[in-house]
Every structure is written in C-alpha cells, then in structure tokens.
Amino acid sequence: MCRHQPPCPSPDGPDRDAARTVASHPEQGWSLLCNGVVLFEDTGELLPDGVVVAPHRPTDLRATAA
Template sequence: MCRHDPPCPAAKASDREAARTVMRDDVQGWALLCNGVLLFEDTGELLPDGQTVRPHRPTPPADSAAAA
C-alpha cells in the first residue's frame, strides 16, 4: 500500500503505528494509516485483515497514582 520512501511499516509489524496518517476524524477519534491500519483514540486498532488489537495505553505506576 505504501509508496513512501522509506516505506511505512507493514500492518503486521510491531511498529505499525509509525506509518503516516492518510485520513483522520478527530471528532470520532480514529486515524487511517498508510499501511491500512485503523488506529483509534483509545489506542485500539483494526488491522486490514479484520484482526483487532486491544487498547494498549501505558498505565501509570501504582505508586504515582497514590501520590496524586
């Protein structure tokens, strides 16, 4: 799919989120990446083959939550 030089990471690559954004809708909270991945605001993903990737936001360490 990608015609960039160097090419964007493939949809199955571990760094797939580094692909360039082709289209986005900030109101609905999604971005379509050059490799066909649909990336959601909550960090969940829909891959071109229909496979889903659960949201994977980093969580703060337990002791930093207690300090707040």
C-alpha cells in the same frame, strides 16, 4: 499500499503505529494509517485483515511487567 520512502512499517509489525496518517477523523476518534491500520484514539486498532487489537497504553506494559 505505501508509495513513499522510506516505506511505512508493515501492518503486522510491532511498529505499525508509526505509519503515516492518510485520513484523520478526530471528531469520530479514529485515523487511517498508510499501511491500512485504523487507529482509534483509545489506542485500539483494526488491522487490514480484520483483526482487532485491544487498547494498549504504555502504562499497561509497566503494570504487567512488574
């Protein structure tokens, strides 16, 4: 899917959110990334294979690590 250099992170990698935005619809609250991931403004994600990733914020990680 990704044709630029360097290529975007894989949709199943931990850094998948770092892919380039190819379509943005802020009025609807979502963006399509170059790797096929749909990223929602609440940080939830829809992966190309249909897997749903629940919203995750950096503050959530600190709360569970303590």
